Amino acid sequence: MTQKPSDIVRLDGVTMQFGTVCALAGVDFTVTPGECIGLVGHNGAGKSTLMNVLAGTLPPTSGSIRISGQQQIGYTVTAANALGIRCVFQELSLCANLTVAENTRVNHGALRGLGWRRRAGALITAKLDEIFPGHGIAAGDVVEDLSIGRRQMVEVARAFTVTDAPLHLIILDEPTSSLDSHTAGQLLAYMRAAVAKGLSCILISHMLGEILDNADRIVVMRDGAVVANGPAREFDRDRLVSAMGAEHRQGSTSIQAPSAHGEVCVRVRPAGDGSAIELLARRGEIVGLAGLAGHGQTRMLIDIFAAKGGHSSGIEVTVSTALIAGDRQRDGIFPLSSIARNIAIGSMRALRRGFLISRKHEDELGETWRKRMRIRTPAMTDNILTLSGGNQQKALFARALASDARIVLMDDPMRGVDIATKLEVYDLLREEARKGRTFLWYTTETEELENCDRVYVFRNGSIVAELASHEITEEKVIQSSFTEAA
Ligand SMILES: Nc1ncnc2c1ncn2[C@@H]1O[C@H](COP(=O)(O)OP(=O)(O)OP(=O)(O)O)[C@@H](O)[C@H]1O
Numbered sequence: 001m002t003q004k005p006s007d008i009v010r011l012d013g014v015t016m017q018f019g020t021v022c023a024l025a026g027v028d029f030t031v032t033p034g035e036c037i038g039l040v041g042h043n044g045a046g047k048s049t050l051m052n053v054l055a056g057t058l059p060p061t062s063g064s065i066r067i068s069g070q071q072q073i074g075y076t077v078t079a080a081n082a083l084g085i086r087c088v089f090q091e092l093s094l095c096a097n098l099t100v101a102e103n104t105r106v107n108h109g110a111l112r113g114l115g116w117r118r119r120a121g122a123l124i125t126a127k128l129d130e131i132f133p134g135h136g137i138a139a140g141d142v143v144e145d146l147s148i149g150r151r152q153m154v155e156v157a158r159a160f161t162v163t164d165a166p167l168h169l170i171i172l173d174e175p176t177s178s179l180d181s182h183t184a185g186q187l188l189a190y191m192r193a194a195v196a197k198g199l200s201c202i203l204i205s206h207m208l209g210e211i212l213d214n215a216d217r218i219v220v221m222r223d224g225a226v227v228a229n230g231p232a233r234e235f236d237r238d239r240l241v242s243a244m245g246a247e248h249r250q251g252s253t254s255i256q257a258p259s260a261h262g263e264v265c266v267r268v269r270p271a272g273d274g275s276a277i278e279l280l281a282r283r284g285e286i287v288g289l290a291g292l293a294g295h296g297q298t299r300m301l302i303d304i305f306a307a308k309g310g311h312s313s314g315i316e317v318t319v320s321t322a323l324i325a326g327d328r329q330r331d332g333i334f335p336l337s338s339i340a341r342n343i344a345i346g347s348m349r350a351l352r353r354g355f356l357i358s359r360k361h362e363d364e365l366g367e368t369w370r371k372r373m374r375i376r377t378p379a380m381t382d383n384i385l386t387l388s389g390g391n392q393q394k395a396l397f398a399r400a401l402a403s404d405a406r407i408v409l410m411d412d413p414m415r416g417v418d419i420a421t422k423l424e425v426y427d428l429l430r431e432e433a434r435k436g437r438t439f440l441w442y443t444t445e446t447e448e449l450e451n452c453d454r455v456y457v458f459r460n461g462s463i464v465a466e467l468a469s470h471e472i473t474e475e476k477v478i479q480s481s482f483t484e485a486a
Pocket residue numbers: 018019021022023041042043044045046047048049050090376377385386387388389390391416418
């Protein structure tokens with residue numbers, strides 16, 4: 001196939017085989033200047049793999065790569081960078097023990113010589129100011145001290161910085177997955193403005209509204225192949241969902257209000273002058289934690305988890321807890337273990353036979369949750385890192401639900417999970433809540449709060465509003481997020 005003079009990228013017949021898994025089954029894909037392509041597909045459809053090929057981080061098993069008309073042989077990240085292609089990966093790639101400025105230097109060989117740290121700091125700060133005004137990040141901050149949302153902001157801003165290499169195409173793989181809606185809006189507005197000036201962009205997201213609102217063209221992948229490709233105006237949510245191969249389902253069905261008099265199993269008394277609101281969760285409730293990212297929601301979940309069924313500085317927890325960590329790379333997965341072991345690790349007591357862990361029971365547990373969460377893998381004995389990002393997240397969910405914990409603390413747990421699975425997980429949560437489990441659920445996706453019985457809105461480390469189920473709207477959450485406690 002010949003390349004149109006205007007194509008920046010032309011991939012033809014790209015395949016990628018990981019052992020027995022065919023991640024890409026002959027994909028043709030093009031990008032033209034000044035367009036935003038929305039790339040969607042179920043977890044494990046092959047989106048990240050395709051982007052890894054395009055960014056030069058994975059050599060394809062077969063197929064051809066042409067960039068600006070040039071056939072690429074031995075294509076690498078360095079070549080991609082020199083040709084103006086950058087990628088913001090789903091699993092953040094910043095060095096945790098370096099500062100924000102030092103991480104910027106890693107990508108820019110031009111920032112050498114005397115005063116490089118100051119110049120790197122100025123470069124990244126200017127870009128952060130441009131994309132995320134009011135970001136609150138300093139160039140001297142060490143990355144491991146930043147919240148996952150702020151790390152995502154640094155990673156995105158760094159990809160947009162330019163020194164000696166040009167920037168023609170930016171690949172954003174779920175760039176808003178850890179950002180609250182306000183910050184995500186800042187990024188998407190910046191991206192649209194850059195596209196209007198001629199930059200090309202590939203946006204991967206499971207938030208279909210984000211794709212429909214921002215893409216010029218949409219490409220849908222399914223099982224390693226492109227199954228739909230056309231102008232965004234030809235798609236709506238239903239068409240996207242069915243192209244992805246998910247059964248069409250209406251959004252969440254209405255939830256049964258829990259007993260308002262159920263036994264209280266978590267109570268967190270506010271510190272300070274008494275203006276903040278107390279957090280209470282009863283048996284069988286799904287309680288949402290909302291507000292701008294980094295305003296104390298994760299801290300509260302960790303404090304409740306650390307209280308371990310006891311009392312600790314104003315926190316009372318009367319039953320056992322499990323935590324689904326928000327940062328799977330850092331706090332969630334056991335990278336040397338299999339998928340089944342990663343799930344079973346939350347239920348070790350139940351799986352113990354004498355001094356040993358029963359492999360048979362571990363395998364059975366893994367199989368049950370593979371089916372329930374639709375984890376896409378040829379074998380649950382494979383290493384957890386062979387799973388796509390969304391499928392890793394499903395395994396973490398399975399770990400908490402498979403455990404006997406009575407309270408499940410969820411720190412933005414649906415990061416990267418596809419729409420079909422999300423709807424099933426929502427049903428699962430309700431079913432578990434009806435059986436008496438309690439869920440405390442921090443989410444950066446305001447739409448998800450509709451699944452909650454009540455929502456607490458956080459600001460500056462305190463709860464500033466409590467919304468009953470009939471009051472939960474995006475507008476109300478955003479309004480409360482910007483209001484101080486009365
Ligand atoms: N290093 C690897 N080893 C083995 N299998 C892999 C590896 N990387 C990816 N895969 C498999 O390739 C397939 C495609 O994965 P990929 O990460 O591209 O999916 P994705 O569409 O980006 O999914 P998600 O939405 O969950 O991020 C999956 O079945 C995954 O398990």
